[in-house]
Amino acid sequence: AQKITQTQPGMFVQEKEAVTLDCTYDTSDQSYGLFWYKQPSSGEMIFLIYQGSYDEQNATEGRYSLNFQKARKSANLVISASQLGDSAMYFCAMRNGGGFKTIFGAGTRLFVKA
Amino acid sequence: GAVVSQHPSRVICKSGTSVKIECRSLDFQATTMFWYRQFPKQSLMLMATSNEGSKATYEQGVEKDKFLINHASLTLSTLTVTSAHPEDSSFYICSASVNKGTEAFFGQGTRLTVV
Numbered sequence: 001a002q003k004i005t006q007t008q009p010g011m012f013v014q015e016k017e018a019v020t021l022d023c024t025y026d027t028s029d030q031s032y033g034l035f036w037y038k039q040p041s042s043g044e045m046i047f048l049i050y051q052g053s054y055d056e057q058n059a060t061e062g063r064y065s066l067n068f069q070k071a072r073k074s075a076n077l078v079i080s081a082s083q084l085g086d087s088a089m090y091f092c093a094m095r096n097g098g099g100f101k102t103i104f105g106a107g108t109r110l111f112v113k114a
Numbered sequence: 115g116a117v118v119s120q121h122p123s124r125v126i127c128k129s130g131t132s133v134k135i136e137c138r139s140l141d142f143q144a145t146t147m148f149w150y151r152q153f154p155k156q157s158l159m160l161m162a163t164s165n166e167g168s169k170a171t172y173e174q175g176v177e178k179d180k181f182l183i184n185h186a187s188l189t190l191s192t193l194t195v196t197s198a199h200p201e202d203s204s205f206y207i208c209s210a211s212v213n214k215g216t217e218a219f220f221g222q223g224t225r226l227t228v229v
Contacts, residue, residue: 035217043205045158045220091157095218100146100211102218104158 002027004092004105012111013082020067021077021108023092029053032096034075036066039089039107048090051075079110087112116142118210120221127198127228135193135224137164137208143188144210148218149181152205164191164208198228 003026013019025034036048051059051066059066067076079086092105117140127133137147145166150158162183163171170183180202182194191210195202207223 037220043207043223043225045207045209045223047217047219050217100148100218101160101163102148102209103160106157109155 002029002094002096002103004094004103006092006105006108008108009106010109010111012113013079014113015084016081018078018080019082019110021079021090021092021110023075023077023105025073025075025092025094027073027094027096029096032094034066034068035093035095035102036064036075036077037091037093037104038086039091041088045091049077082112084112084114086110116140116210116212116219118144118208118219118221120208120224122224123222124225125227127226129199129228130197132194132196133198133226135195135206135208135226137191137193137210137221139189139210139219142210142212144191144212145188147185147191147208147210149183149191149193150207150209152207152223154205158207161193166191195226198226200228202226203228 005024032053034051038046049061049064051068063080065078089107091107095102119138121136147164149161161176164183164185166185172178185191208221209218211218
């Protein structure tokens, strides 16, 4: 069975510093995709970054990068130069390569301090 | 990115009534959409997979007679909470993808309060 684990219920980071949000996953599939979403207090889900299981390079999108360690089954999100607007819930998610169904981790609430 | 629109964003209803929530893909066709439920400070729990032109597939523990899903067209899926009770109060959110394997785009979510 597929599973996503986020062990950090809450994280604090100083503005302008970098922060890493942890995510480990479990799947028996060879082809899969890993995603990170941001959910501000308004409730909307904002797509941040994607990593395919066959991608050799770590994904990057602006200030977001995904530290993909396939052997360890981890897909940590790194946010560089944190901003106050980054304060939100962050969810790691996974999908089988051949389908649409996405499962989510428990989430990590990030607090950015001024 | 693709746009998914969900309506209404907030709804308050009386116990025993039914509430319909719409999820539309505005700029792409979605043969498959997903409905999630999110309790306060918790993750998204997949309720069901909505398939255009066929019956929805429900996750274990989700009452299909309670949460009716209709995916009548390639751009619209609806979730009807029937005979709502206070314990059905929650945040409901839908998603759709353009293609398999790509990111899911989410609606804005619907906060349902049953009084």
